[in-house]
Amino acid sequence: MATLTDPPRQSFQIGQLIYDTRYRSTTIQVVAFILIMAGIFWLGNNLITNLAERGKDIDFGFLGNRAGYDINQMLIQYSNDSTHARAALVGIMNTLLVAFLGCITATIIGVTAGILRLSKNWIIARLMSVYVEGFRNIPLLLWILIIFAVVTESAPRPSDFRGEDAEASMILFDSVAVTNRGIYIPSPDWGPNSGLLIAIFLISFVGIFVYRAMARRKQEATGAQSPVFLVGLALFFIPTLIAFFILGRPVTLNYPELGGFNFTGGIQLRNSLIALWIALSLYTGAFIAEIVRAGILAVDKGQTEASSALGMRPKRTMNLVVLPQALRVIIPPIISQYLNLTKNSSLAIAVGYMDARATLGGITISQTGRELEGMLLLGVFYLIVSLIISGVMNIYNNSVKLQER
Amino acid sequence: MKKSVFLGTLAIAGVAAGYAAADGHSSGTLAQVQDRGSLNCGVTTGLAGFAAPDANGEWEGFDVAICRAVAAAVLGDASAVEFVPTTGQTRFTALASGEIDMLARNTTWTFSRDVDLAFEFTGVNYYDGQGFMVPRELGVSSALELDGATVCIQTGTTTELNLADYFSSNNMSYEPVPIETNAEGQQQYLAGACDVYTTDASGLAATRATFEDPDAHVVLPEIVSKEPLGPLVRHGDNEWGDIVRWTLNALITAEELGVTSANVGEIGGTTGNPEIRRLLGTEGDLGAMLGLDADWAANAFAAGGNYGEIFEGNIGESTPIGIARGLNAQWTDGGLLYSPPFR
Numbered sequence: 001m002a003t004l005t006d007p008p009r010q011s012f013q014i015g016q017l018i019y020d021t022r023y024r025s026t027t028i029q030v031v032a033f034i035l036i037m038a039g040i041f042w043l044g045n046n047l048i049t050n051l052a053e054r055g056k057d058i059d060f061g062f063l064g065n066r067a068g069y070d071i072n073q074m075l076i077q078y079s080n081d082s083t084h085a086r087a088a089l090v091g092i093m094n095t096l097l098v099a100f101l102g103c104i105t106a107t108i109i110g111v112t113a114g115i116l117r118l119s120k121n122w123i124i125a126r127l128m129s130v131y132v133e134g135f136r137n138i139p140l141l142l143w144i145l146i147i148f149a150v151v152t153e154s155a156p157r158p159s160d161f162r163g164e165d166a167e168a169s170m171i172l173f174d175s176v177a178v179t180n181r182g183i184y185i186p187s188p189d190w191g192p193n194s195g196l197l198i199a200i201f202l203i204s205f206v207g208i209f210v211y212r213a214m215a216r217r218k219q220e221a222t223g224a225q226s227p228v229f230l231v232g233l234a235l236f237f238i239p240t241l242i243a244f245f246i247l248g249r250p251v252t253l254n255y256p257e258l259g260g261f262n263f264t265g266g267i268q269l270r271n272s273l274i275a276l277w278i279a280l281s282l283y284t285g286a287f288i289a290e291i292v293r294a295g296i297l298a299v300d301k302g303q304t305e306a307s308s309a310l311g312m313r314p315k316r317t318m319n320l321v322v323l324p325q326a327l328r329v330i331i332p333p334i335i336s337q338y339l340n341l342t343k344n345s346s347l348a349i350a351v352g353y354m355d356a357r358a359t360l361g362g363i364t365i366s367q368t369g370r371e372l373e374g375m376l377l378l379g380v381f382y383l384i385v386s387l388i389i390s391g392v393m394n395i396y397n398n399s400v401k402l403q404e405r
Numbered sequence: 406m407k408k409s410v411f412l413g414t415l416a417i418a419g420v421a422a423g424y425a426a427a428d429g430h431s432s433g434t435l436a437q438v439q440d441r442g443s444l445n446c447g448v449t450t451g452l453a454g455f456a457a458p459d460a461n462g463e464w465e466g467f468d469v470a471i472c473r474a475v476a477a478a479v480l481g482d483a484s485a486v487e488f489v490p491t492t493g494q495t496r497f498t499a500l501a502s503g504e505i506d507m508l509a510r511n512t513t514w515t516f517s518r519d520v521d522l523a524f525e526f527t528g529v530n531y532y533d534g535q536g537f538m539v540p541r542e543l544g545v546s547s548a549l550e551l552d553g554a555t556v557c558i559q560t561g562t563t564t565e566l567n568l569a570d571y572f573s574s575n576n577m578s579y580e581p582v583p584i585e586t587n588a589e590g591q592q593q594y595l596a597g598a599c600d601v602y603t604t605d606a607s608g609l610a611a612t613r614a615t616f617e618d619p620d621a622h623v624v625l626p627e628i629v630s631k632e633p634l635g636p637l638v639r640h641g642d643n644e645w646g647d648i649v650r651w652t653l654n655a656l657i658t659a660e661e662l663g664v665t666s667a668n669v670g671e672i673g674g675t676t677g678n679p680e681i682r683r684l685l686g687t688e689g690d691l692g693a694m695l696g697l698d699a700d701w702a703a704n705a706f707a708a709g710g711n712y713g714e715i716f717e718g719n720i721g722e723s724t725p726i727g728i729a730r731g732l733n734a735q736w737t738d739g740g741l742l743y744s745p746p747f748r
Contacts, residue, residue: 056501069566069569072582080569080573181555261553261600352584358583366560369521
């Protein structure tokens with residue numbers, strides 16, 4: 001007689017936490033978590049104790065005090081009577097400005113270079129290789145300094161523009177002055193009725209999109225193509241120009257003029273901004289070029305062949321068949337390049353560009369002695385900006401990626 | 406599993422490192438310097454006459470001499486100094502974090518640095534004031550004519566704040582060009598990226614002396630601020646602060662009493678002046694009160710001489726920098742140098 005008995009139920013033993021595969025991974029994770037938390041707590045505690053030993057506390061009150069220093073490039077109102085918080089905000093705006101400009105130009109440069117590097121034209125392809133390898137493999141700081149040195153040393157001083165037979169003269173009908181302190185361009189003076197002009201411009205801008213949507217619907221329904229580009233161009237310029245003259249030229253240009261030590265009037269694009277902008281764009285552009293090239297190569301060759309078989313020209317093939325598919329591969333790594341560019345803009349201090357690192361993380365820290373607080377705030381700022389950029393780009397990525405069912 | 410072990414190790418290593426760092430600060434700075442056998446002294450990244458490496462890479466200058474005097478007093482060896490170049494922005498962090506034992510870097514003694522930043526200024530080794538330098542060809546003769554000028558300015562300094570105050574109180578505007586180091590400022594100024602270079606008058610003189618054609622540049626007569634420059638140490642270690650303070654005072658007193666690097670060897674035995682004997686350790690035990698050898702001050706003088714010798718040798722009128730003693734003369738000569746007595 002065979003007797004089948006249930007295996008005796010073992011009660012839970014402490015050793016099972018390590019030897020039983022059901023529990024082991026949980027055990028290890030819990031232990032590691034406790035250790036890491038203890039470590040972080042200990043380090044933080046150590047920090048506070050050591051700071052207290054030196055008579056220092058953690059206090060953000062300094063942000064409300066008078067800053068006392070001046071900043072050359074201000075996108076918002078600021079004077080040396082403003083607070084440190086305001087100075088930090090000025091720096092943040094400057095960081096965002098150069099990051100924004102840099103992301104746009106880096107994308108244009110990168111996409112162009114990436115496509116051209118695949119060109120069948122030997123010279124163009126090699127030139128692009130030289131560009132990509134040159135910029136990718138030399139530290140960004142060097143490029144910033146080199147470009148800054150070039151724009152500073154090669155351009156004339158403002159004083160060279162002075163006198164009867166001046167050594168230097170302004171270009172583009174005396175409207176733009178290129179000096180070793182920056183490029184002075186005319187600035188718009190907004191007269192009365194200029195609001196109306198802007199409204200008309202915005203309406204015609206919306207008109208372009210409406211027209212494009214109509215053209216697409218027409219093509220999908222009938223197959224007939226409309227001259228989208230030409231009409232768009234016309235809509236962009238003609239209504240605004242007509243309104244400009246009808247309204248009696250409400251917007252005039254304020255030309256830079258040599259007065260005193262410097263040019264006055266107009267907008268000054270400082271050398272620090274130009275050098276940083278160009279260097280960031282070219283450097284990040286080189287990485288984006290490689291991403292674009294990889295994305296294009298990732299699209300199956302059969303797609304191009306099929307498109308040719310349908311009689312599409314190479315340019316249309318690239319724009320309508322290859323690039324839209326390549327975008328799905330390209331977007332995610334480009335997001336990190338945007339993040340890199342934004343964070344790399346903190347190298348601005350090398351050329352005296354007053355970004356957040358230079359105001360909040362530089363002058364404010366050394367004037368108030370609040371290193372820890374300043375650096376924490378700076379870290380939080382870069383974290384937030386990066387998260388916003390990747391959040392926005394992820395939304396875009398979701399809209400172009402393959403819809404899986 | 407491997408990952409967790411790695412993380413665990415990392416956490417333990419971090420904790421251990423934290424303990425090690427904490428231990429480093431528990432004993433006094435004097436003991437640390439003596440254990441290490443060298444003094445970590447923060448100086449500028451390079452300002453001729455004040456602190457700059459010479460052709461052989463040896464640091465020399467007015468501020469460097471203070472470091473060497475302290476090293477000689479504490480360790481008996483004026484060459485036992487590790488010079489740590491700091492910028493206007495990094496100097497206070499370097500001192501607060503313990504990376505350097507003392508800072509001798511044209512640093513202005515201000516209320517907030519002394520009280521809020523928790524540093525201890527141990528005296529004034531140079532009475533300075535902020536000035537402006539412009540190219541002669543601009544034809545500017547007064548700082549009040551600088552409305553609208555572009556000004557090169559070292560960031561994170563008191564001069565930056567004085568500049569803002571001076572221009573706004575005179576209703577003038579200017580465009581600041583922020584720079585990190587004196588060398589960068591010099592290059593930008595010479596390239597014409599700014600019309601004016603402003604810093605302490607002594608720094609201007611030192612910078613101008615290194616120009617190819619110093620006469621093409623003028624230092625404007627206006628001195629817009631008080632800049633008492635001196636060495637400083639961290640708050641809370643009074644023993645160490647006393648050593649640096651009294652080494653500086655000893656240098657000043659030595660000039661007043663006529664003790665020089667030439668006669669320091671014998672004057673202690675031959676002089677009838679009891680203060681010289683106390684200073685040189687042949688009488689009394691001032692050295693022991695500081696926790697140093699009896700001949701601490703004699704060692705300090707042997708390193709580079711008394712205050713006057715250091716001044717003349719590095720920045721005085723016989724050097725290319727050519728600064729007159731002015732406010733930095735002894736009180737007996739109408740200057741501000743006035744050391745408390747050694748008693």
